[in-house]
Structures are given as C-alpha cells and as structure tokens.
Amino acid sequence: MSVRMAPRLPLIFLLMIHGDAGWGVRYSHSHICALKDSSVIMSCTYTYPTGHQIMKVFWTKTNVRKDNEEFPDLSNDTEYSQRLQYLGDKQQNCTIRLSHVTQKDEHMYYFRFITDKPDGKWLGDPGVSLTVTDDTDLQVESPERVTEGDSVRLTCKSSCTLTDRATFIWYRNSQPLTERRDTNNQLLLQSVRREDAGRYSCALHGHTYISPAVHLNVTYPPVNPVISISPSAEIMEGDSVTLICSSDSNPPPEISWFKGEMFVGSGRIYSISKISSDHSGEYKCRSRNKHGEKDSDAVTLNVMYRSRNVSVSITGSAKIVEGGSVTLICSSDSNPPALNFIWFKENQSSSVGSGQSFSALQSGRFYCEAHNQHGSQRSDAVTVTVHHGACKNAFVITAASGGGLFIIIIIIIIIIILLKM
Known part of the structure; x- marks a missing residue:
C-alpha cells in the first residue's frame, strides 16, 4: 500500500498563515479628541492563537522599529510614566488611561503584546489617533432667528468632536440653566417661547472657560396693544393731546390708528394739536407684523x-x-x-x-x-x-x-x- 504525500508548501506561505490566524487588536475608537488637561481612555481588545502565553503587554507611539530593536514602551518614557495607567490584563483587554493630556500628546498610539513563542509578537496597526483641543475654542451654533412655537437645537462645538464623556453646561444671559446639564453637546428647546430669547453660551463641567455668547432671536406676532393718553387728566378744547400705542411683538410692529372705523394716522404716536369737540370719539390702534395683527381696546376722547x-x-x-x-x-x-x-x-x-x-x-x-x-x-x-x-x-x-x-x-x-x- 503506497501512501501519497502532499507536496510541501513553501515556507513563506506557512509563515503568513501562522502570522494572521487568530492574531489581532481591535480599538473602540480609531480617533479620539480630548480636552486639554482631561483624562483619555483608549479602549481595545486583542486576540492571539491558542497555545500562546502572554509575556508582555505595552503601548507605544511608533510603528517603525530601528535595527530590529523592540518598540519603545511608553511606561518607560518619563513624559508618560506618571500619567499612563494600564487598565487591561494579559488575556484580552488592553485599555489604558492617559491623564492631563496636552497638545504635545497628539500622536498615533499602538498596542503591542509579546507571547512566549519566538514569533508570537503583534503590533495593533493602525492604532489610535489622539487630538487634544483647548476649551477656549468652544463655540455655540444656533439659528439666528426662530418663530415662537418652533423647536430649536443649539450645539456647543469645538475644533473636534470630544469623544470622552464631557458634561456640558449651558448659560442664558450669563445665568446658568441649572436644569440643563447634558452629557451631549446639544441644547434642545421644544416649542420655543419669547422668554427663551437671549444670549446663549456653553462650558464644560469642571472648567472655568465659557464660550462666546450667541444671540437667539425669537419672533412672534403682536400681543395686547395698549393705548395711553397724555395728558391723562381732563381734556379741554384747545389742548394738545398725544395717544401712544404700546405693543409687544418681534419684529417691531407697524401701527395704524382708527377713529371708529375710519383710518386717521400711522406710527406709534398719534398727536392732535388744538383739539376740538369734533375730535371726540373712540380711538384704537392696530399693531401688525409679518406674523399677525392685533387691535387694542378702544379709548374714548371726551373733549370738554x-x-x-x-x-x-x-x-x-x-x-x-x-x-x-x-x-x-x-x-x-x-x-x-x-x-x-x-x-x-x-x-x-x-x-x-x-x-x-x-x-x-x-x-x-x-x-x-x-x-x-x-x-x-x-x-x-x-x-x-x-x-x-x-x-x-x-x-x-x-x-x-x-x-x-x-x-x-x-x-x-x-x-x-x-x-x-
């Protein structure tokens, strides 16, 4: 009985299979944007074939070795040794925390593990890109103008999207909105009211810097126009009389004046010089803008x-x-x-x-x-x-x-x- 032997595979092909099968590093985020002086969590997991025992795990910020030397371990770097904490293990978790980050920490970071086998080494490439931003670049994005009753969303933005769990605080007219402390960077105003108009700014919890304020303009139709009369005392024939129409609206309204149903003038102030008995009667003002119109209650001029x-x-x-x-x-x-x-x-x-x-x-x-x-x-x-x-x-x-x-x-x-x- 003859046994047919399979042809021997090339050595290079065997190494490729050995090198890829079961080896890998998976990062939760390939890019992280962090606030200056904050702490950054770089989460990852790693895998390797059975039969290997983990001997060493570490993070490095280069993916190129010099003269076959081992990659430099960040925990041995004086710039990182006091700020870097390994939160993982020697099984599959490779998460680290880097505290008090600054712009100098903006690099690519890679996880490296070494097993007990001569060829049992792996570098997680591509790694994690870290960007560090200053809180002084916070900006509020808001529509310039909204109509009463609409929903409006304000966004607190920085030069990059913060991936750590930052808490945002919102201010209106320099007063904190104590009921709003969000873990996302947006402020949602449902069914906006005229009282919501004002200057909005944002900040990060635990930081003193507050972003430049952005004005939110809420437009609405005229509400309850009111007429005041000057002089308010008894009006005598020959006196000068001024009627003033006050109306709350945004944008400011156009004002029309009526005696009975007859149009008699326009503008916020209607003046009558040397009033006569013919001017006696009921007057009202009509306030109008692009959102609607409203008539005041009538007032009576009784000329003595x-x-x-x-x-x-x-x-x-x-x-x-x-x-x-x-x-x-x-x-x-x-x-x-x-x-x-x-x-x-x-x-x-x-x-x-x-x-x-x-x-x-x-x-x-x-x-x-x-x-x-x-x-x-x-x-x-x-x-x-x-x-x-x-x-x-x-x-x-x-x-x-x-x-x-x-x-x-x-x-x-x-x-x-x-x-x-």
Whole structure:
C-alpha cells in the first residue's frame, strides 16, 4: 500500500498563515479628541492563537522599529510614566488611561503584546489617533432667528468632536440653566417661547472657560396693544393731546390708528394739536407684523368746552288771551351740558329769572346766560311786546324777534276779536 504525500508548501506561505490566524487588536475608537488637561481612555481588545502565553503587554507611539530593536514602551518614557495607567490584563483587554493630556500628546498610539513563542509578537496597526483641543475654542451654533412655537437645537462645538464623556453646561444671559446639564453637546428647546430669547453660551463641567455668547432671536406676532393718553387728566378744547400705542411683538410692529372705523394716522404716536369737540370719539390702534395683527381696546376722547351757541326760542299759543304769557327757552351747546341758566332784561342790572325756561309777562328785550363748569356765554336778546286791547282789561302780548308776518297775524286776530264784541 503506497501512501501519497502532499507536496510541501513553501515556507513563506506557512509563515503568513501562522502570522494572521487568530492574531489581532481591535480599538473602540480609531480617533479620539480630548480636552486639554482631561483624562483619555483608549479602549481595545486583542486576540492571539491558542497555545500562546502572554509575556508582555505595552503601548507605544511608533510603528517603525530601528535595527530590529523592540518598540519603545511608553511606561518607560518619563513624559508618560506618571500619567499612563494600564487598565487591561494579559488575556484580552488592553485599555489604558492617559491623564492631563496636552497638545504635545497628539500622536498615533499602538498596542503591542509579546507571547512566549519566538514569533508570537503583534503590533495593533493602525492604532489610535489622539487630538487634544483647548476649551477656549468652544463655540455655540444656533439659528439666528426662530418663530415662537418652533423647536430649536443649539450645539456647543469645538475644533473636534470630544469623544470622552464631557458634561456640558449651558448659560442664558450669563445665568446658568441649572436644569440643563447634558452629557451631549446639544441644547434642545421644544416649542420655543419669547422668554427663551437671549444670549446663549456653553462650558464644560469642571472648567472655568465659557464660550462666546450667541444671540437667539425669537419672533412672534403682536400681543395686547395698549393705548395711553397724555395728558391723562381732563381734556379741554384747545389742548394738545398725544395717544401712544404700546405693543409687544418681534419684529417691531407697524401701527395704524382708527377713529371708529375710519383710518386717521400711522406710527406709534398719534398727536392732535388744538383739539376740538369734533375730535371726540373712540380711538384704537392696530399693531401688525409679518406674523399677525392685533387691535387694542378702544379709548374714548371726551373733549370738554364751555357753553357756546347760546340762543333763546319762543313757545306759546299764537292766540293770546287775558292773563296769557310767552315762554322763553334757553338752549346751549356745551360739554358737560349747562345746568345753570340766568335770565336778564336789558337795562336792568339784576337778573329776572333762572332755569332753562322763563315766562315773560311784560314788554322788553330779554336774554339768557348758560353756565357749565368751564365757562358761560350770553345769548342775543329777543323782544317781547305787550299789546293792551280796547275792552275790559283784555290785553294781547305780541312777541317778536323781527318777523313781520307774525305781527300781521296778531293784528288780524285783534280785528276779529273787536268785530265780535
């Protein structure tokens, strides 16, 4: 029985199989960005074929050997010996901690392990790249403008993304947001309010540096416009009056003024110089920006003025009988209404009556004065004439204010009475 032997493989091929099978180093992060003076954890695991025993493990920052010398062990380097701590073991964990890192520590780092076999050595290449940043390069990224009700996300960024578990603190208008201390670098504002507007900055917990502030501008429609009046006291005819519309909105609103439903002006301030009674009425302002509009409650301008346009009117029956009289009524335009009326007869120094109406029993020219709290005015005089008849004590009172037709009617009535006697 013959045995066929397999051909012998080349030696180089056997070494390749031996070198790769079961050997390896796996790093949790191929690149780490750390804050200056912080501690860095470089996590990794390693594998090797069965039958090997780990004799030595260490980290190095070069992947090139000189003259077949062993790679330099960082734990023997005075720059690292006091700051480097091996957290792994001699089985599969190769994690280290490097504390108080500075920009000088920015390198590639590799894990190296050596077994008890002559060819049982391995370098974990590619390794871990370390970048060290200063906290003074922190910056806040934020949208320039958001609308009330939107969600907004602010980001605290540095020159690289920190991979250690940094804790971020947020500030608004230099005051810490004590309810927000996040292990990520973002601040989320759900349904943003106008009160959220302000200058935002961030910092890293345990560090004194605070980033430059970025302004968050929250826009919203006008809310509850209010009108103030100056002077706020009683308004007299002839005064100058200013109406001011105050409205909370962002961006600032455009203001329109209305008297009733009629547009009368624009701008935050509406001024009336030498106000008159015609300006009395209800006014409101309308506040508008691109997000909406809102009307104020109406305010009333009540312009006060003294009595004016005072006049006397005559009432009574056209047929005057014995003992009859003529009633005179005094009318006045004033605000507030006149409540005090005084009657005078020309060429007499004292008054002959008071009240809005007056009964005239004798001939003469009569006028009235109307008074309110702001002043008085006198009416033109009217003439009252008493005509005495030919029979028993009968008399007729003829009242005239210059109207010829009324005199003619009175004469006709007298003639008719005489004919019946």
